[in-house]
Amino acid sequence: MTWTSPISVTMETAASRSDGSDGWAVSTSYGDVGAEAEATRTGAGVADVSHWGAFRLSGANAVKYLQGLVTNDVAALETGKGCYAAFLNVHGRIEADVHIFRVDDGLILHTSPEAAGWVEKNLGRFRLAGGFDLTRLSEGFGMLAIAGPDAPRLIESVLGAEPPASLHASRVRTGGESVSILALPRCQAPSFDIHGRAEQVSRLWTSLVDAGARPIGTDALEIARLEAGIARFSRDFDNDTVLQEMDSPEIVSFHKGCYLGQEIVARLHFQGQPSKLLRRLVLDGDRLPEVGDEIVAASDPEKSAGRVTSVSGATKGGPTVFAIVKRRYYTPGTAVLIPCDGETIAATVAERRPGTCNGQSA
Numbered sequence: 001m002t003w004t005s006p007i008s009v010t011m012e013t014a015a016s017r018s019d020g021s022d023g024w025a026v027s028t029s030y031g032d033v034g035a036e037a038e039a040t041r042t043g044a045g046v047a048d049v050s051h052w053g054a055f056r057l058s059g060a061n062a063v064k065y066l067q068g069l070v071t072n073d074v075a076a077l078e079t080g081k082g083c084y085a086a087f088l089n090v091h092g093r094i095e096a097d098v099h100i101f102r103v104d105d106g107l108i109l110h111t112s113p114e115a116a117g118w119v120e121k122n123l124g125r126f127r128l129a130g131g132f133d134l135t136r137l138s139e140g141f142g143m144l145a146i147a148g149p150d151a152p153r154l155i156e157s158v159l160g161a162e163p164p165a166s167l168h169a170s171r172v173r174t175g176g177e178s179v180s181i182l183a184l185p186r187c188q189a190p191s192f193d194i195h196g197r198a199e200q201v202s203r204l205w206t207s208l209v210d211a212g213a214r215p216i217g218t219d220a221l222e223i224a225r226l227e228a229g230i231a232r233f234s235r236d237f238d239n240d241t242v243l244q245e246m247d248s249p250e251i252v253s254f255h256k257g258c259y260l261g262q263e264i265v266a267r268l269h270f271q272g273q274p275s276k277l278l279r280r281l282v283l284d285g286d287r288l289p290e291v292g293d294e295i296v297a298a299s300d301p302e303k304s305a306g307r308v309t310s311v312s313g314a315t316k317g318g319p320t321v322f323a324i325v326k327r328r329y330y331t332p333g334t335a336v337l338i339p340c341d342g343e344t345i346a347a348t349v350a351e352r353r354p355g356t357c358n359g360q361s362a
Helices: 033-042 061-068 111-123 151-159 198-211 218-227 260-272
Strands: 016-019 024-029 045-048 053-058 083-086 094-103 106-111 132-134 141-147 169-176 177-182 191-199 276-283 294-297 303-310 320-328 335-340 343-350
Touching: 016 053, 024 111, 024 177, 024 218, 033 218, 045 198, 045 218, 053 061, 053 111, 083 111, 083 260, 083 276, 094 177, 106 177, 141 151, 141 198, 141 218, 151 177, 151 191, 151 198, 151 218, 169 198, 169 343, 177 198, 191 303, 198 294, 218 303, 276 303, 303 335
Parallel strands: none
Antiparallel strands: 016 024, 045 141, 053 106, 053 132, 083 094, 094 106, 141 191, 169 177, 177 191, 276 320, 276 343, 294 303, 294 335, 303 320, 335 343
């Protein structure tokens, strides 16, 4: 079954649609992907992201329960503050990643479409015994993302409220109803997801576009995330990835109490090194590899060095390629090769995030 976004009637001018993750039909473009991506760099783009997962976790034991399951310190969050975290299995491998925000009536969990099903199934089955309630905010709800340097001004102009700081959340009343604003990273510039009743979010879409935001699709959001060095679940890492291999130190706290998979994570942190890391490849030339292509060592092409996970030729400054690279080759500056259709693409390993080794951008 294909699910149509509850606010899609507002976006009737969508030039193309595709079946998105988790069975959703999502707008991929409004006719000019390049101009849409440019809006996230120099202005503001607004996208329908109702297919992303939004959950409310409430009840007396909500924080305590989640604290024992995720990698970051939920109990330390003050109201309005958020963090990036992961659910692991007993082997320290990632089952789902999530942004968690502390709000007055509990917690809001925000995650990608690919991870939303796991969150709903695996948290929901413990709701009765755990002393908490989990609600997926999907039916009758909508969510839009506004991203770009002009996004804060547009939010303040349209909603009449100052937008929250990075990794913070706020609630704003507009048109007689409340909407949640979650400041989470989707591009190099400020970005926010706005969640609320579908009708209200649809009206906000129209108001933001009237105020100067450009409608953008998922293709432009993909370009923006790659430019910012943002890894995505099921594309750049999955449930075969040990936590440290995604190279996002902000996803874990080494000062909190126990959680599922902690022993593996702590042992690797204090005593070892990841066997592979998510890196960016700087290509020599304009030829693009494909997702899934094998990487080999330039010093010995018979030895596998990893595989390509994400590719875009439309990113600013040239092509962007993410790859999971084995330990022997993941030091920045290492030369690698990508065999592709009978030819070989030369590349150099680099830090995934532009301008930083481990800055917050996920």
